[in-house]
Every structure is written in C-alpha cells, then in structure tokens.
Amino acid sequence: MLAFENLSLRYGSFLALDGVTMHVKEGELVVLLGANGAGKSSIFLTASGIHKAAGGSIRYGDKELVGMRASQIVEAGVVQCPEGRKLFPGMSVLKNLMLGAYVHRRDPAPSKRMLEEVLALFPILAEKKDDPAGSLSGGQQQMVAIGRAMMGRPKVLLLDEPSLGLAPLVIKQMFEVIQKINQSGTTVMLAEQNAFAALKIAHRAYVIESGRIVMEGDPEKLLADDTIRKAYIGT
Amino acid sequence: MMDMFLQQVLNGLTLGGIYSLVALGLTLVYGILHVPNFAHGAFYMVGAFMSFHLMSAWGWNYWLAMTGSAATVALLAVLAERLVFHPLRHASGLHPMIAAIGVLLFLEAAAQAIWGADFQRMQTPYNSIIDLGGVTAPAQRLLIIGAAFTLMVVLHLFLKKTVMGSTIIAMAQNRDGASLVGIDANRVAMLTFAISGVLAAVAATLYAPINLVYPAMGHLVITKAFVIIILGGMGSVPGAIVGGMIIGFAESFGAYYISTDYKDIIAFMLLVVILSFRPQGLFTKGVR
Amino acid sequence: QEIVKIGYSGPLSGGAAQYGKNVLDGALMAINEVNATNPEIAGKKVKFEMVSLDDKYSPSETAINAQRLVQQYKTAAILVPHSGGIFALQTTNEAQKYLLLAYSSVPQITNRGNKLTLRIPPEFTSYIKPFSAYLMTRYGKKIALIGADHDYAKAWVAAFKPAWEAAGGTVVAENPMSYNRATDFYSGVSKALAAKPDVLFVGGASEPTGLVVKQARELGFKGGFFVIDQAKLDEMAKVTGGYGALEGAIGVLPVVDDPAPEMKDFVVRFHKIYPNRDPGSEVVWNYTAIHATLQAMKLAGTTTDAVAIRAQLQNGYKALSSAQNPGGVTGVDAQGGTITVTRGGAVENGKVKVIETPAAK
Amino acid sequence: MANLKGKLGWLLLISVGLAFPWLAGNDYYLTVMSTAYIFAIATIGLNLITGYTGQLNLAHSGFMAVGAYTVGILTVDYHFTFWAAFALSGVVAAALGFFIGLVSLRLKGHYFSIFTLCVGYIMFLVIEKWDGLTHGTVGILGIPAPEAIGSITFTTPLALYYLVFFWLVVGMWAMRRIVNSLLGRTFIAIRNGDELAESLGINLMRNKVLAFMLSVFYAGMAGGLYAGFVRFIGPSIAGVEHTFDMTMYMLVGGLGTLIGPLLGALTVPWLTQYLQFLQEYRFIVFGPILVLLVIFVPNGIVGSYLAWRTRRTDLKGKNA
Amino acid sequence: MLKIDHLTIRFGGLAAVNDVSTIIEEGKINAIIGPNGAGKTTFFNLISCVYKPTSGTITLDGRDVTSLRTDQVARLGVARTFQTTSLFNGATVLDNLIVGHRLRTRSGLLDVLCNSSRLREEERICREKARDALDFVSLSHIANRLAGDITQEERKRVAFALALATDPKLLLLDEPAGGLNPEETLGLAELIRKMVSHGLTVCLIEHKMNMIMSLADKILVLNYGEKIAEGTPAEIRANPAVIDAYLGSDHAGI
Numbered sequence A: 001m002l003a004f005e006n007l008s009l010r011y012g013s014f015l016a017l018d019g020v021t022m023h024v025k026e027g028e029l030v031v032l033l034g035a036n037g038a039g040k041s042s043i044f045l046t047a048s049g050i051h052k053a054a055g056g057s058i059r060y061g062d063k064e065l066v067g068m069r070a071s072q073i074v075e076a077g078v079v080q081c082p083e084g085r086k087l088f089p090g091m092s093v094l095k096n097l098m099l100g101a102y103v104h105r106r107d108p109a110p111s112k113r114m115l116e117e118v119l120a121l122f123p124i125l126a127e128k129k130d131d132p133a134g135s136l137s138g139g140q141q142q143m144v145a146i147g148r149a150m151m152g153r154p155k156v157l158l159l160d161e162p163s164l165g166l167a168p169l170v171i172k173q174m175f176e177v178i179q180k181i182n183q184s185g186t187t188v189m190l191a192e193q194n195a196f197a198a199l200k201i202a203h204r205a206y207v208i209e210s211g212r213i214v215m216e217g218d219p220e221k222l223l224a225d226d227t228i229r230k231a232y233i234g235t
Numbered sequence B: 001m002m003d004m005f006l007q008q009v010l011n012g013l014t015l016g017g018i019y020s021l022v023a024l025g026l027t028l029v030y031g032i033l034h035v036p037n038f039a040h041g042a043f044y045m046v047g048a049f050m051s052f053h054l055m056s057a058w059g060w061n062y063w064l065a066m067t068g069s070a071a072t073v074a075l076l077a078v079l080a081e082r083l084v085f086h087p088l089r090h091a092s093g094l095h096p097m098i099a100a101i102g103v104l105l106f107l108e109a110a111a112q113a114i115w116g117a118d119f120q121r122m123q124t125p126y127n128s129i130i131d132l133g134g135v136t137a138p139a140q141r142l143l144i145i146g147a148a149f150t151l152m153v154v155l156h157l158f159l160k161k162t163v164m165g166s167t168i169i170a171m172a173q174n175r176d177g178a179s180l181v182g183i184d185a186n187r188v189a190m191l192t193f194a195i196s197g198v199l200a201a202v203a204a205t206l207y208a209p210i211n212l213v214y215p216a217m218g219h220l221v222i223t224k225a226f227v228i229i230i231l232g233g234m235g236s237v238p239g240a241i242v243g244g245m246i247i248g249f250a251e252s253f254g255a256y257y258i259s260t261d262y263k264d265i266i267a268f269m270l271l272v273v274i275l276s277f278r279p280q281g282l283f284t285k286g287v288r
Numbered sequence C: 001q002e003i004v005k006i007g008y009s010g011p012l013s014g015g016a017a018q019y020g021k022n023v024l025d026g027a028l029m030a031i032n033e034v035n036a037t038n039p040e041i042a043g044k045k046v047k048f049e050m051v052s053l054d055d056k057y058s059p060s061e062t063a064i065n066a067q068r069l070v071q072q073y074k075t076a077a078i079l080v081p082h083s084g085g086i087f088a089l090q091t092t093n094e095a096q097k098y099l100l101l102a103y104s105s106v107p108q109i110t111n112r113g114n115k116l117t118l119r120i121p122p123e124f125t126s127y128i129k130p131f132s133a134y135l136m137t138r139y140g141k142k143i144a145l146i147g148a149d150h151d152y153a154k155a156w157v158a159a160f161k162p163a164w165e166a167a168g169g170t171v172v173a174e175n176p177m178s179y180n181r182a183t184d185f186y187s188g189v190s191k192a193l194a195a196k197p198d199v200l201f202v203g204g205a206s207e208p209t210g211l212v213v214k215q216a217r218e219l220g221f222k223g224g225f226f227v228i229d230q231a232k233l234d235e236m237a238k239v240t241g242g243y244g245a246l247e248g249a250i251g252v253l254p255v256v257d258d259p260a261p262e263m264k265d266f267v268v269r270f271h272k273i274y275p276n277r278d279p280g281s282e283v284v285w286n287y288t289a290i291h292a293t294l295q296a297m298k299l300a301g302t303t304t305d306a307v308a309i310r311a312q313l314q315n316g317y318k319a320l321s322s323a324q325n326p327g328g329v330t331g332v333d334a335q336g337g338t339i340t341v342t343r344g345g346a347v348e349n350g351k352v353k354v355i356e357t358p359a360a361k
Numbered sequence D: 001m002a003n004l005k006g007k008l009g010w011l012l013l014i015s016v017g018l019a020f021p022w023l024a025g026n027d028y029y030l031t032v033m034s035t036a037y038i039f040a041i042a043t044i045g046l047n048l049i050t051g052y053t054g055q056l057n058l059a060h061s062g063f064m065a066v067g068a069y070t071v072g073i074l075t076v077d078y079h080f081t082f083w084a085a086f087a088l089s090g091v092v093a094a095a096l097g098f099f100i101g102l103v104s105l106r107l108k109g110h111y112f113s114i115f116t117l118c119v120g121y122i123m124f125l126v127i128e129k130w131d132g133l134t135h136g137t138v139g140i141l142g143i144p145a146p147e148a149i150g151s152i153t154f155t156t157p158l159a160l161y162y163l164v165f166f167w168l169v170v171g172m173w174a175m176r177r178i179v180n181s182l183l184g185r186t187f188i189a190i191r192n193g194d195e196l197a198e199s200l201g202i203n204l205m206r207n208k209v210l211a212f213m214l215s216v217f218y219a220g221m222a223g224g225l226y227a228g229f230v231r232f233i234g235p236s237i238a239g240v241e242h243t244f245d246m247t248m249y250m251l252v253g254g255l256g257t258l259i260g261p262l263l264g265a266l267t268v269p270w271l272t273q274y275l276q277f278l279q280e281y282r283f284i285v286f287g288p289i290l291v292l293l294v295i296f297v298p299n300g301i302v303g304s305y306l307a308w309r310t311r312r313t314d315l316k317g318k319n320a
Numbered sequence E: 001m002l003k004i005d006h007l008t009i010r011f012g013g014l015a016a017v018n019d020v021s022t023i024i025e026e027g028k029i030n031a032i033i034g035p036n037g038a039g040k041t042t043f044f045n046l047i048s049c050v051y052k053p054t055s056g057t058i059t060l061d062g063r064d065v066t067s068l069r070t071d072q073v074a075r076l077g078v079a080r081t082f083q084t085t086s087l088f089n090g091a092t093v094l095d096n097l098i099v100g101h102r103l104r105t106r107s108g109l110l111d112v113l114c115n116s117s118r119l120r121e122e123e124r125i126c127r128e129k130a131r132d133a134l135d136f137v138s139l140s141h142i143a144n145r146l147a148g149d150i151t152q153e154e155r156k157r158v159a160f161a162l163a164l165a166t167d168p169k170l171l172l173l174d175e176p177a178g179g180l181n182p183e184e185t186l187g188l189a190e191l192i193r194k195m196v197s198h199g200l201t202v203c204l205i206e207h208k209m210n211m212i213m214s215l216a217d218k219i220l221v222l223n224y225g226e227k228i229a230e231g232t233p234a235e236i237r238a239n240p241a242v243i244d245a246y247l248g249s250d251h252a253g254i
C-alpha cells in the first residue's frame, strides 16, 4: 500500500532521514518507534508532501508521492494527523472538522455521517463545536486534530504521536479508536512514544534511530527485545 | 447646514469606500502570510497607472481599462508572492516586512521610470453631476460608493459562503494544517494575492479620476490602510470595512468641522486613542 | 579648452519633478546656445556644462547637493528652484563663495541681504495689486483662501492677506490644504464655499491646483480664482479640461498665450527642441538668467570668482539680445532682484487676456 | 585571546576612521562620510530596540527629527549655544520616547511596528503644521555651527568630520557596553520570548521602555549632530524613508549584531553614491538587492560570519 | 509554602478554575493531574500571575501575591518552564542561561556605562549560576554549543537550567516529560528528585502516570476546573471519582 524506498531528507546541511526503507501493507496497523528527534515526524511530513525528499521514493499503490503536492497526496487518500495539531485556531471546532473533509467537498453526504461518528467518539467536541478551536485545551485540540484527519476519510492514516498531551483515560480510548479505524479497513501508520500501548494494537513495527531504520518486526518480537524494552517501554 | 452635513456624509462614504477596499486587500494578505505588505500601496499606484495607460495610450474604455489593470496588478501581486514572499514564508516577522519594503521601492522607481514623476490625470466617462437635494454628487463619486460596497459584499459572501473562501481563512490560520487537509497552500496564497491586487487596482481606478495619478500616490493611502487594519484588527475582514468607514468619516467631518490642516492627524490620533484602550484592535477575539 | 560647470539642485523626482525639469530645460537651452558660439573667457576657450542633482524638493538634500557641487565639481554658481532650498543655501553660500541663482519669487530671498544671490523671477508681491483689483471689480470683495500649505504658498498668503484687506476686501475663510498629499479636496473646498466667497485664492503645483478649481466648480462655485504664480493657467487647463472651468481665473500670463513677438519666437525655438511640450514661465526666466550669468562671467573675465560675477550681473542682463531676453528683464537691483515688467493673464470667455502689471521695484 | 583579537579589530577600525580624511582627499567625500556616520549613530540606536529587543520601531526618524529640532529651535529661537542644545537633543528625544514607549510597547509584533509607523507620521505632520514652534514647512535656517572648544573650531568639513566621528566612537563604545552586559542580555531575553522573559523575573514594560528610550536617545543625538552639521533642517528628516534606510543598513550588516549596523550604515550610502548616475532610478536596483539580501543572507554579513565562527570554535573545542 | 484559597478564574462563561483551595507543600513534589481542559495550565498561569483570578487569593510564604505581576512573583522565587522553550538559537547555550539570574541583580544603565564593580561582580555571579545550573542538569559539555544546534531533550534540560538559574524556591513544570521516551523520562524524573533533595519545591503537571505515581508526594486532581481529589499517589489511585474521570481502570490501584 505504502512503500518507502531509500528515502532521505535534509534540513539545510543536516541529514534527518538517511535511506529509510519500509512498507505498510493494506489494512495493516504499523507502529513507528523512535526517540525524540529520531525522524518519525520527518518521515510523515515527507510522506504528506510538506517537506521535499532529498532522495528516494514513496510509492503509494501505483503513485509516487515524492514530488506530489501536499493537496494531491491528501486527495489520493493519505491523510495525516500531525504532531503539534496544526488546527485553525480562530475557526469553530465544527468548521475545523468540516475542512477535514475538504477533498470530499463534492460529495458531502458521507462527510455528514463521518462527522456524527467523530462527535460520538469525542463527545466533548460536540459540546464545544461552536467555540474557536484555539480556545480549547491541549488535549481537546488533539481530539479535534484526530477528528479532522478522520473526516478526510483516509485510505492510509498517518498519526504522529496522537497521545501527546492526552490524559491516560483518553489515551486508552484513543488507542481503541485507532484500532477500530484500522479494523474498519483503514491502513494506519502510527508514530508513538507510548510504545507499549501502541505495540499492543500493532500488526508490525519499525524502530528508527537517527534517521535510519534499525529494527523491524512483529510486536512480540520487539517486546521481547531487551534494548527495546529498556529504551521505549521503561521497565 | 443640513446640506453641508449630508455633503460630508457623501465624502465620508467615498473616502471610506476606497480606504476599505485597499485595507481589505492588505488585511487578507496579512491573514495569509502575517506580513504587513508595504508594497500594497505600490500595487494601488500601479493599478492607477495601468488604467491610465490603457485609456490614454491604447484608447481602451474605462471599464475595460479597469479590468485590464486589475488583471495586471493581480499578476504582479502573484509574482511578488511567488518570488519574494513564498521563499520567506518560514522567516521571522521582520524579514518579510523588509522584503516588502524592497518591493515597494522597486515598483515606485519602476513606475517613475516608465511613466515619469509628474502628475497625470485620468479620464472617466461619468462626468455628470447629480444634485441630490442640495448635495452635489458627481457621478464618479456615486459610482465609487456603489462599486466599493458591492465589492465588499461580494468579498464577504465569497469568504463566508464558498469553500474556496474558507480555504483562504484556513490558510490564514495554519498553513501546514491547511495543506494537510488537502488545501493547496500555494494556490490559495496566490489566489489571495491576486484578490488583493484586484482590490487595489479597482480602488485606484475608481478613485483616480477625481484625483491625480503619480508615483507617490500610494503612500498616504497605504498608511491609512494600515491604520485601518490595526484599528479593525489585523486579518479581520469586517474590521477592515468598519475601520475604513471610521477613517473616511473622521477625515471628511474633521476637515469640515475642525480643520483641513489637521484632518490627517485626526485619523492617526483616533488610532492612538483606540489602541490605548483596545491593543488588539476592535474586531480581534482573544485567541490562545 | 576649459570646462566650466554650473550646478543645479532641484526636484527631479517626486511630485514636483516636472517643475524642476522645466527649470533645468530652460537653463540647458541657454547653455547650449552659448556653447554653440565657441565662447571665450579671459582669452581661454571654454565650454559650459550643467551638473544637475535631484533634491526631491527637500531643503536638506539641497544643502548636501550644494556641498557636492561646490566641493567635487567646483561650480561657481548653483541654480535652485525652490525657496526652502534657497534659504538653506543662503546660510553657506557667502562663506563658500558661490553664486546662488534663486528661482523663487519670495521677497525674503533678497530682503535678507545675501550678497551672492540672484533672484531670477519678479517678486510675487508685484502681482497682488493688479490681480486683486481685477477680481474685485469683476466678482466682488469676499475671498476664501484655499491655497496649498507648503512654505511658498504660506509666504504668498502672508503677503496677500493684508493687501487684499487694505484694498477693501474681506477674507471670509482660510483653509489651506496639502496639495501634494491630500487624497480629496471636497471637504476642504466645501468648507470654504460655505462662507459664500466671491473669489477663491488657490495655488500650488499646477495639476492639483487645477483639481481644486475643478472640484470648486462641481460644488457649484461661480466666482473667480486668484491663482498664485507657482501654478500655470495653461497647465491647469489640462486638468480642468480646457479654459471653460477656469473662467475668471487670473494668474501669471502663460508663455504660449503671450502676444509679444519675442515670446512667440521663443516658443517656436522651444518647440523645435521639445516638439510636444509648451514652455512655461520657468523655462523663460531661467533661460534668460543663465544667459545673463554666462554673459556676466565673460564681462568679469572669470568663471570662478563669484563676487566678480555677481558684480557684472546687471551688465550681463543689459547685454542680452531680445531673443535671449524675451521676458524683458531690464536689470538687477542692489539686493540681487531682477527688474522687469510682468504681465498677468485672466481667462475671459474661455480665452486668456493679458493684464499689465506695474514693474517690480 | 579572543578578547585581544576583538580589541585589535576595534583599534583597526578607529585608525581607519582617523586616517580617512587623508585617504579621501576631497571635502565632498568627507561630507558624505560624516553624513553616513550621523546615520550610523541613529542606526546603532535603532538596532538596540529592533535587533536586540525585537521590536521594529518605524518612528525612529521621527525621533531623529526631534533631536534635530531641539538643536534648531533652541539655538535659533532661544539663542542657546550649540553644545547646550546638543546636550539636550538626546534627552528630549528620550523623554518623548518614554511617553510614546509607554503607549506603543503594550502592542506586540506587527501591531507595534505599524503603530509606530503612524506615530512617526504624526510626528512628521506635527512638525510640519506647528508653525509657531517648528517654522513649519520652511524649516529652520541658520543653525550655528558648533562653537569652538578652546582652540578647536568646527567650521571646516575636516573638523566636523572628526566631531561626528568622535560621537560615533562614543556611541559604539557605549552600545558595546550595553549589549554585552546583563542589561543587553535582558533585552535579548525579551526578544526571544516575552512570556519566558517575564517568568524569569524580567519586568517587561520597564526594560522595553528603557531599551526604547536608549534607542531613541541615539536617534535624538544623531539628529542634533545632523542639525549642527547641515545647519538647516526641515520636516523631511522625519520621513519614514529614513527609517526604512536605517532598517536596510541594519539588515545588510546583521540585525542584532554590534558591528553589523555600523558596517551597513557605512557601506550602503557609498554604494548609493556609486549608483548616483542612476539618479531617481537607483531603487530599481536597490529594491531587488534588498529582497535578495533578506532571502539569501537573512542574518546579514556580520550575523552570518558570527554564526560560522561560533560553530567553528565549537568544533575545534570538540576536537581538542 | 504556597497557599491557594478559593481560586476562580472565568473566561467568558467558562470557569476554567473553579473555587480551588490547596496547599503546595514545601520541599515536596506536588503533582497536578486531570483530564484535558481541566484547568491545569490555567492553574499554573494563575500561580505565576500571568492571569489575574476572578476571585480567591494566593499566598506565598505568608505574603499575598495574588495581584502581583509575573516578574514580581518570579523574584519571590516562583520559576516555571513552558512546553516549548524559545532559546536564542544564534547564541551559545551558556550565553542563553546567563540572563536566568538577572532577577537577582540590580545593576542598571549607569553601572553598565561606568562598568562599575557591582556590575562586574554581578556578571560573574550570573555566569557562575549559569554554569552551576548547567552542571546540575548534566549538560556542562554543551555549554559552548549554539542553542540552535542542540537536541530536543537537551533543550528541555536547558529550560530547566534556565529556571534553576533564577534561584527559585518553587518550580512549576508544565508537562516536562511530554514527548520524551521512557528512558529520557526516567532521567528527567531523576533530575526532579535531585532538585527536591537540594531543597526546592516542585509542582508539576504530567499525564504520564508511571512517572507521577512514583515521583509525587502529593497529587491534586482537577476536573472541569474543580478540585475532585487530593492526596498521596496511593489514595488517588484508589479514589473512585478519579478513576472515573481520569485514570480509567488501567492505572487504578487494584
């Protein structure tokens, strides 16, 4: 479904991604683990066309994402819920969510249904739907961001640290939601610090260090690995 | 006395309409790029010269010239976005501002090189003077008022009711966020600049026939437009319209009832006073 | 062959650029004519050259330009066409010994006793009496002052107001406006018209002055206009769309409307060089002044000694042919002001009529 | 070691400044250089509030005008000596800066810049309209040259050059003290983020106003020198173009660096002189240069150099 | 040390913090937890006087500080970190830290111009404090690196150092471990313990329950702006209201 081939990325002279090769199969939920600054967000932002790759390719079905514009990538069905949320702070929560369905603007009926779903998932958002998104708390904003990504009805959903700043209860729910989204047929790629919870719902996982993939495997294998346990699970 | 009062209302509407149009373009661009576009006054000036040129040298009629000028300035604005502001979109606040000054200097010098420094006079087909019960209303002034308000309403509907309009607002609030929902950020930025260019050119072409055309003509208008958008809250569309009216009326009434000498100061003083009470402008909501 | 440089500092950009260029072109015309005669000074062949610097009508820039002209180009004479710049240079020209060719009609320029100044045009005070008399008889005694607000126009008003009142007139409104900066004159003009004047006193650069006249007419004003000498009726007519709206305006006589044969001849010569432009009075006065200055250099036998050149200016003017002196300047008084008979022009029935004015003192 | 190198650099700069009249060999060049020095003083001041404290003040030339008019009005209308008036020029500007700072510094970012743009415009208009005090559009004529001190007179371009140069050196010296001190660090902290600065116990308003006053003090002093140097002033010195010019100088040299603005203020005018043949069209060349600089050398000449040097020293330190 | 009485703040109709009273105990690690939007950050903003409360009082060591300015309470010893730290990227880490101790110095413009001995002394102290603080967070080795070139985790620690350089009594940490991996989180917890053992009082907001439960001496739980519980980690873990509103069953103390 999504295959990264030898992908590299530079910020100025700094090589942030160095020959990343990995793939996500259709219907899979793949977790990307890595320390701060390892390059997880960089992978996602390159996949979404926000940053331009310095080399390599990202194949999505029969399309090449490298070189495509961000908007075309979303239209093709690869949608990201970014780190740092990147909401429209002055717009109401509702408008934020509706803009999530921007690429489906010519087909509004399913978007309506999706909106119901999102609001059911995050009831607090229904309560705050007319407030400007910027006035919400950090966690509430995170919910809007996830909701907005879901509104794009993605085939592949890229989630960049969705649990950042969320309360444990919400995190738990959120992982359930992610699993549900995945089970209903959406391919999911998830970057997480919360490795334990993430691995519990994942099909496969990659570990990235300093812009390079250093390990790959199914969750059991990673959970059994001592260095991984030490670095990402903490026990 | 009533006549005179109404006369000033008419003047206020004329000035306010023009100011609002210019300020709208400025506020839209500010919203998208968070750059105070100092070059906007130069867009206004080029708009006037283009129309003048198309009419006097190529013999186009007024409306055709306005269209041509709007297209040219829109193109110019888009070019400025591509070549100057786009590369600076991640830079700190000061840099794009200074780049805008560079664009302004360039456009002014270029206009002077092409059209010379002296005052030019633009013709209009609407020379009749309509007498509205003692109030003198030259047709061109009524045209300005009508056209300015029509444009404002159209713009408002465009932003609020169309998806394309909300993409501009979305872009204004978070550029990356907009890209991630599939909005083509570049296209929206160009669209916004084009709209701001059109507004500037149309405002200039409406106003030039009752004024003069010369390279420095943008200075005062742009300074006023800045006053207006900080009065109204930068990036706020209703703010630009209301602010434009406030300044327009302050000027026409100030000139009549206080002194022509001090009418410019009145507008600026108003700003100082209002901002002392509402530092974020009249129309900005507190956003975290 | 020696190159002799004459300096110019005036507006070449900004709103007054055209005005500055007119002045410069008059001067250049004279210089080219003189160069064509292979002039000799004190036995040496010389060629004159103009060094022109832009000062954007800003006196401080004039001051800096003058330093450059004197120190780098060693000019013995500098032509400046605005009172602010002239005043600025009068603080240094005696010490630095250069001749200030002052194209401005403000009386203070000669009243301050500067020994190295030539005032090129007649003092504007010479226009006040005859123009006022004309307007009072034709329209009435109530005047509203809506001239520009720069220094020159203010000096005009200061001299004009007492004279108008002394002649039995009243000033019903005084509302100066910023001609170069204003975005709209409607409020200002309507304010003046509310006082029901018979005559409007207007004037700044020609084009905005024309605009003020046009708007006054739109607002229903039917009276006459007193136009100060900075604005030229023929240039204003381009803005108002012909002399129609200018009916009853009186100002300096447009050169193209001057019936004197020398003037007509001058216009023909000017048109040969600039086919699409009409010469204004700036062109004529400065053309003659440069001729007179170069003549004075010849008579003094020096191109550098400003004091000696200044002493010969009176004779320099006198030595000019009538072609070189179409305006009929008869000489220079002790304070450095030119002596001449000036004429005004009034628009009557869409045509300019010559109004004779008495000679400046 | 680095300190010694720094001192040597300054010494070199001063010697070049002292020797310049012999290199120039022409009074006109001295005049150009002196004018450049005067604007350099004002630019150094602007850099304090803009480069170090992070608030772009577009009314700066207005304050320069205040200093100039202080000297003009006091000497011409009230017969002060130049020196007495000059001593007051910076003080008057700073005093006015106190009040304007109190109002305007409550605004942040672009609001502050545009607000000060308007303040500058008001200052210009007030100077132009307040005939009684400022002589209106006519300007002030006949400002006396600085009176002789002992046997040193200030009538020749050479003497004036050294006078201006002296004040430039003093201004640079004081600025160097300020920005390298705790006070300067306080300003920089505000530039980097006022929320954080405040939580570090820095009184925002007080420090911003102080920086603003210091900054316009420089402008006022430069204005005072300008009045004594040109000896004629008009409202046009308050024009925002001058602020734009100074902003450009800062940017070319390096915003928020000590020597950058000085370098910019000295090189750009010379470039303009070379482009004089372009006359009114020189901005066709200049505008794009400005844009290119902002895009490709955003930290200015000096800023880029400094970053490069720190990186290199750090690398060396690591290797050693 | 810090006593909070009936503290309330409203934004429009919303009471972001509603009638909260508590005591932040000296020399302890006080944690604040609660669902998103519960008002935790707002609570911090109130303590550090960024916002003025609608009602209620804040008393620091017996002194009413409710209506002081942020910089004034900072001088009284309240320091804080933010979620994102803006450092001056163009200067070295050490240079960035020197200003941290500025609030304890008194040199003004005059001292600067005369280079007074007080100024020199104070600059020396500030530099020393900066070095000490950097030592404390174990980052001495990056003192001369450009702040723009250091890693995210180092930035977090530099932010700590900056707060420490102010010589605070009370340190407010807003989600310090946000975005850190478990290993780094452990390191950070270690650092926080070290601060407390050096006599500081810490108050922190955090969502990482492992960390909170092992670190905190006392936990305050906010929900919809109101205090719903307060107590030791064990008590909180067992509190049904907290389990309901916030923890869920995973972290409950069964």
Ligand SMILES: Nc1ncnc2c1ncn2[C@@H]1O[C@H](COP(=O)(O)OP(=O)(O)OP(=O)(O)O)[C@@H](O)[C@H]1O
Binding pocket: A011, A014, A016, A034, A035, A036, A037, A038, A039, A040, A041, A042, A043, A083, A161, E151, E152, E179
């Ligand atoms: N816009 C940028 N400019 C320069 N460097 C950047 C930029 N964005 C990221 N980096 C650097 O690239 C490296 C990888 O960053 P990235 O954000 O991809 O890491 P990450 O794995 O997502 O980390 P985190 O867990 O903190 O989100 C880091 O060293 C970071 O400092």
Ligand SMILES: Nc1ncnc2c1ncn2[C@@H]1O[C@H](COP(=O)(O)OP(=O)(O)OP(=O)(O)O)[C@@H](O)[C@H]1O
Binding pocket: A135, A136, A137, A138, A139, A140, A165, B286, B288, E011, E014, E016, E034, E035, E036, E037, E038, E039, E040, E041, E042, E043
């Ligand atoms: N300046 C403000 N204006 C309006 N509402 C605000 C403001 N600041 C906070 N709020 C509201 O107050 C509530 C509490 O916000 P706060 O940021 O304190 O939550 P929090 O507990 O820190 O949440 P999180 O854990 O998600 O960061 C939220 O509902 C938020 O929308």
Ligand SMILES: CC(C)C[C@H](N)C(=O)O
Binding pocket: C081, C082, C083, C084, C103, C104, C105, C106, C121, C152, C229, C230, C231
């Ligand atoms: C008309 C000219 C003789 C006067 C000129 N405009 C001046 O400023 O003095």
Ligand SMILES: [Mg+2]
Binding pocket: A040, A041, A042, A083, A160, A161
């Ligand atoms: Mg990341």
Ligand SMILES: [Mg+2]
Binding pocket: A137, A138, E040, E041, E042
């Ligand atoms: Mg929070």
